[in-house]
Amino acid sequence: xxxxxxxxxxxxxxxxxxxxxxxxxxxxxxxxxxxxxxxxxxxxxxxxxxxxxxxxxxxxxxxxxxxxxxxxxxxxxxxxxxxxxxxxxxxxxxxxxxxxxxxxxxxxxxxxxxxxxxxxxxxxxxxxxxxxxxxxxxxxxxxxxxxxxxxxxxxxxxxxxxxxxxxxxxxxxxxxxxxxxxxxxxxxxxxxxxxxxxxxxxxxxxxxxxxxxxxxxxxxxxxxxxxxxxxxxxxxxxxxxxxxxxxxxxxxxxxxxxxxxxxxxxxxxxxxxxxxxxxxxxxxxxxxxxxxxxxxxxxxxxxxxxxxxxxxxxxxxxxxxxxxxxxxxxxxxxxxxxxxxxxxxxxxxxxxxxxxxxxxxxxxxxxxxxxxxxxxxxxxxxxxxxxxxxxxxxxxxxxxxxxxxxxxxxxxxxxxxxxxxxxxxx
Numbered sequence: 001x002x003x004x005x006x007x008x009x010x011x012x013x014x015x016x017x018x019x020x021x022x023x024x025x026x027x028x029x030x031x032x033x034x035x036x037x038x039x040x041x042x043x044x045x046x047x048x049x050x051x052x053x054x055x056x057x058x059x060x061x062x063x064x065x066x067x068x069x070x071x072x073x074x075x076x077x078x079x080x081x082x083x084x085x086x087x088x089x090x091x092x093x094x095x096x097x098x099x100x101x102x103x104x105x106x107x108x109x110x111x112x113x114x115x116x117x118x119x120x121x122x123x124x125x126x127x128x129x130x131x132x133x134x135x136x137x138x139x140x141x142x143x144x145x146x147x148x149x150x151x152x153x154x155x156x157x158x159x160x161x162x163x164x165x166x167x168x169x170x171x172x173x174x175x176x177x178x179x180x181x182x183x184x185x186x187x188x189x190x191x192x193x194x195x196x197x198x199x200x201x202x203x204x205x206x207x208x209x210x211x212x213x214x215x216x217x218x219x220x221x222x223x224x225x226x227x228x229x230x231x232x233x234x235x236x237x238x239x240x241x242x243x244x245x246x247x248x249x250x251x252x253x254x255x256x257x258x259x260x261x262x263x264x265x266x267x268x269x270x271x272x273x274x275x276x277x278x279x280x281x282x283x284x285x286x287x288x289x290x291x292x293x294x295x296x297x298x299x300x301x302x303x304x305x306x307x308x309x310x311x312x313x314x315x316x317x318x319x320x321x322x323x324x325x326x327x328x329x330x331x332x333x334x335x336x337x338x339x340x341x342x343x344x345x346x347x348x349x350x351x352x353x354x355x356x357x358x359x360x361x362x363x364x365x366x367x368x369x370x371x372x373x374x375x376x377x378x379x380x381x382x383x384x385x386x387x388x389x390x391x392x393x394x395x396x397x398x399x400x401x402x403x404x405x406x407x408x409x410x411x412x413x414x415x416x417x418x419x420x421x422x423x424x425x426x
Contacts, residue, residue, distance in 0.1 A: 006159040009031075013033060013041060014044065016165040018041060023414075027417050095118055169365050187387055193367050214244060220280070224277070239251040260355070274353050277347045294310050304316065322345050378418035388418065
């Protein structure tokens with residue numbers, strides 16, 4: 001049965017869907033927002049560790065560099081609504097923002113829920129009709145375009161514009177369970193292979209299996225993913241990391257994870273070597289000098305004790321083990337070769353990645369609806385008039401640090417505006 005008619009239907013109440021609803025309504029459309037969950041903005045509420053990293057203040061070129069999954073596509077949506085527009089948008093709604101390290105922008109009160117509530121209040125003030133606990137079974141098309149949606153209970157709701165903002169397959173408890181891909185395929189779109197990105201890496205090293213380093217955090221290190229054939233770094237990321245019971249996590253590991261996935265695919269599932277550099281700002285000879293300086297200052301002590309403070313204690317134990325150096329040796333018995341080994345390992349600490357956690361455990365989904373089939377200035381399908389995509393359902397992904405949410409808000413706003421304009425152009 002058909003009982004309602006709207007200008008724009010938005011499916012999905014995550015960051016991109018909320019922004020699409022606001023944008024479409026601000027541009028004069030009658031909007032219906034549908035979400036299968038009980039609450040809107042669930043992913044937003046847990047983002048940034050519950051503080052909500054709303055965007056990043058870097059310039060556009062820098063942001064695009066931090067979107068390794070088809071970042072260049074974002075030039076057009078950013079020309080409509082960019083990171084500075086996102087900042088103005090929230091500040092105009094009364095949310096004060098602050099800038100933290102690496103350009104990350106957070107609400108001053110550190111509460112993601114404030115961001116969610118403010119967006120919901122804006123949606124409410126714009127008279128967007130919201131239906132939660134409402135699952136869409138199908139998107140309905142004509143030969144040329146869109147005619148509406150069919151709900152799970154059989155209800156058909158008409159609209160000439162439908163925005164698919166249902167996310168990918170990561171963090172499924174927030175409602176992202178891959179619903180959008182079949183609707184995109186039905187409209188003739190290509191869905192590229194899905195894979196986990198921004199996900200913890202699993203390792204099979206003895207030190208990991210024995211949990212020797214579990215819980216140890218390293219600050220301001222560099223992590224490299226090594227090409228199995230060329231023995232050179234495919235990618236290197238700086239930042240913090242943490243050893244877990246299964247491998248490594250933390251910002252540097254998350255950023256490297258997609259390269260582990262791709263290297264494994266290319267090299268038929270073989271383990272991928274990783275290297276941790278504990279002293280990325282130092283030359284090799286400087287690190288050797290540091291080791292000698294610590295040891296020479298206390299020649300009577302066991303080198304393990306004289307090196308206290310050089311690296312974290314458990315890391316030091318691991319370095320001795322890998323270098324096959326007796327930690328009880330004193331300065332007089334520590335050979336130049338052993339000093340060099342310890343220093344080299346501190347800058348090339350080896351790990352062996354045998355994979356990552358699953359896509360459901362990832363923060364972000366790699367792959368999705370091909371951006372080649374979407375008009376970047378409008379986020380509209382090249383195949384069906386009135387069909388729009390925004391956010392993580394697309395083959396677009398960035399690193400953590402406010403980049404994915406920037407993509408979500410920018411593509412959401414762009415899609416909402418274009419969908420609203422469609423009604424005036426008909």
